[in-house]
Amino acid sequence: MPKDFAENILSEKALLKEVLDRLNRGALGAVFFQGPDRRVIGVMTDGDVRRAFLKGARLESPVRPFLRKRFASGKVGASHEENIRLLGDEIRHLPILDKRGRLADVLSWAEMWRMPVMEPMLGGNEMKYVMDCITTNWISSQGSYVKNFEARFAEYHKMPRALATCNGTAALHLALTALGIGRGDEVIVPDLTFAASANAVIHCGAKPVAVDVTRAYWNMDPAMLERAITPRTKAIMPVHLYGHPCEMDAIMAIARKRKLRVVEDCAEALGAEYKGKKVGTFGDAGCFSFFSNKVITTGEGGMVVCRDEDLSEKMTVFRDHGMRREKRYWHEVAGFNYRMTNVQAAIGLAQLEQIERFLEARRRIAARYAAGLKGLAGITLPPEMSWAKNIYWLYSIVVDETKAGVTRDELIRELAREGIETRPFFYPLHHQPPYRSSGSFPVTEGLAAKGMSLPSSNGIRPDEITRVCENIRGRIEHHRIVSHLRLADKTATTKRSSAARVRP
Ligand SMILES: Cc1ncc(COP(=O)(O)O)c(C=O)c1O
CATH class of the missing domain: 3.40.640.10 (Type I PLP-dependent aspartate aminotransferase-like (Major domain))
Structure with a gap:
């Protein structure tokens, strides 16, 4: 089925708030900009939007000064392998352009390479x-x-x-x-x-x-x-x-x-x-x-x-x-x-026969996640009581929207766009038809709504854990900046309208 890129294309005259809107609607994590002749002239990812805001842009600012005009692109005539090779750590979304420079396809890292929550490791006998x-x-x-x-x-x-x-x-x-x-x-x-x-x-x-x-x-x-x-x-x-x-x-x-x-x-x-x-x-x-x-x-x-x-x-x-x-x-x-x-x-x-190696790997994974997510507002790391040895089957965190600025479900969706599979906690038993009951379960309800498990395979590489942590950090930072800007814009609008009201 041909892919639909309508969400991914904007005019070079667009405003930053339109880019944000497209990205929030799930435009694969990148928006491409076309000139009057529909040639692609620039790219913006959500990282670019964040950098624009950090340089002082506002929601109403035009995108033009912030567009990434030098960007990698694949060719319609090239083989799939040749195009895929251009994707990498720096290039997560690759526009495939036709002879006239118009967007024909988008290859994304997330489609090519998914990081699963857990996969088996069958490296022994x-x-x-x-x-x-x-x-x-x-x-x-x-x-x-x-x-x-x-x-x-x-x-x-x-x-x-x-x-x-x-x-x-x-x-x-x-x-x-x-x-x-x-x-x-x-x-x-x-x-x-x-x-x-x-x-x-x-x-x-x-x-x-x-x-x-x-x-x-x-x-x-x-x-x-x-x-x-x-x-x-x-x-x-x-x-x-x-x-x-x-x-x-x-x-x-x-x-x-x-x-x-x-x-x-x-x-x-x-x-x-x-x-x-x-x-x-x-x-x-x-x-x-x-x-x-x-x-x-x-x-x-x-x-x-x-x-x-x-x-x-x-x-x-x-x-x-x-x-x-x-x-x-x-x-x-x-x-x-x-x-x-x-x-x-x-x-x-x-x-x-490999259990000790697997368990050591699990604790190393947990330590790397703990270091990578340390100090992140709104993120609670998994517990380990003084009497417990946790084997961190799935490295699981709790996302508090009020502090993180992003809900657990938004974070799950946004990480999925980057090829990072995560898993929400189980639904409370008492909510589900076969086990319904009317007791009081406030802790389960809170955890079930806010908990999520991160990629935790025995074989996950340190750089992959870093990528997950950086993405979570990046998403939280992004939402923090956007909500700050929205608030600033709202305050400015309120001030302008009250100033208009007092004028004679
Ligand atoms: C807590 C818990 N209990 C029971 C089971 C059932 O195990 P199985 O899928 O092997 O039947 C699972 C996992 O799938 C589980 O996570």
């Missing part, structure tokens, strides 16, 4: 182990890699048992089912989480009861948890969100006092620690996800760790259609097929 599955014909859920992956995962957590599953939601459902959670029961979950936590509860026939999270570290608030307990409450599901652990001493004390089960949702926090102990090792069961955006991946996959042998045995039976291990094709319960394949486990094992 993944290929070798997968090839081994294929050459030996062991590609289903039988096979040594499943056993090996489970054993190494349990060892990593200093736990006696680990059961691999086909995904993280299945791991949660399996643990809850084997713990006897069912119809009429209530399970307390945080209001701020990925919905899979609550879905697993619903699929047991039970009811997820959402509680608010803390302002300090964005996870289940133990005080709210205690208040939400009713005679029907059977279990608690703390979710270690975005890589930060929950306050497990407080949660476990409540669970012991009220005789409740605890299933930890560690999907986003593999390797995170509470008081030096890994998440997933506090409750009755700890559940993990290996979806492709997680700390380690198997494509799709999950794991449950637990101490109790009986629980592990029940989960093993439920995982395999409810079939008794010692009596094949005899079903004591109606189970599920939640098995992990040998191919998934082969990838998982290779990934687990």
Whole structure:
């Protein structure tokens, strides 16, 4: 489909406020100016607009003195590769001109090169182990890699048992089912989480009861948890969100006092620690996800760790259609097929071999972001409590519009134009149809409206993090200058009109 550049083209007689308007409407981050013969004679990006304002321009100023008249351009007749090569750190938007110098196309850096929020890093033995599955014909859920992956995962957590599953939601459902959670029961979950936590509860026939999270570290608030307990409450599901652990001493004390089960949702926090102990090792069961955006991946996959042998045995039976291990094709319960394949486990094992390197990378990424965003008005960096080791699954920030001058959603849109993918926080559970409830969740509501996650892949380069930080800084600066100018213009207009009123 041909691209529509109407938003990107203005006359050289335009005013700066028109350029701003086009850029705000999403003109790919650059506006091109044409003379009377429609030849492109200049370019302005939002950086150019900002520099113009810093030199004293006003919203009503004509663009002409500020146009960038020397600019790179591609040619209609050139190959795509030749034109793309002209894009780079300095040139983010390349006009492609026809023989008469008129705009025929625009290539943008953002279209060519996107920085994802999270992508897997498969640089170890993944290929070798997968090839081994294929050459030996062991590609289903039988096979040594499943056993090996489970054993190494349990060892990593200093736990006696680990059961691999086909995904993280299945791991949660399996643990809850084997713990006897069912119809009429209530399970307390945080209001701020990925919905899979609550879905697993619903699929047991039970009811997820959402509680608010803390302002300090964005996870289940133990005080709210205690208040939400009713005679029907059977279990608690703390979710270690975005890589930060929950306050497990407080949660476990409540669970012991009220005789409740605890299933930890560690999907986003593999390797995170509470008081030096890994998440997933506090409750009755700890559940993990290996979806492709997680700390380690198997494509799709999950794991449950637990101490109790009986629980592990029940989960093993439920995982395999409810079939008794010692009596094949005899079903004591109606189970599920939640098995992990040998191919998934082969990838998982290779990934687990690299876990320390991945976790170190995550903390380095966090330190670079913290340095790059330090002191930015309206930006709150992710928490790390004194008792916590955050693994910064996704480096996540909170944007306060009143101080930053830009909303979270504007920032997401503007970074997307630069090829930087970000992600808003999850919607509060209680807003969504399957989990609607009428409680009070002010902290979740604030975070859900203002939180966003930045590109956080294990393999993200330092210069890419710098680019994200500079873009955020640039956007905030841009909005600050524009709102300052708008205010100054408004004050000048008010003064002019009141002066006109007092004239005889
Ligand atoms: C907090 C949380 N719980 C559960 C899940 C479910 O994991 P999966 O996608 O592997 O089913 C995810 C991730 O996707 C998650 O982020």
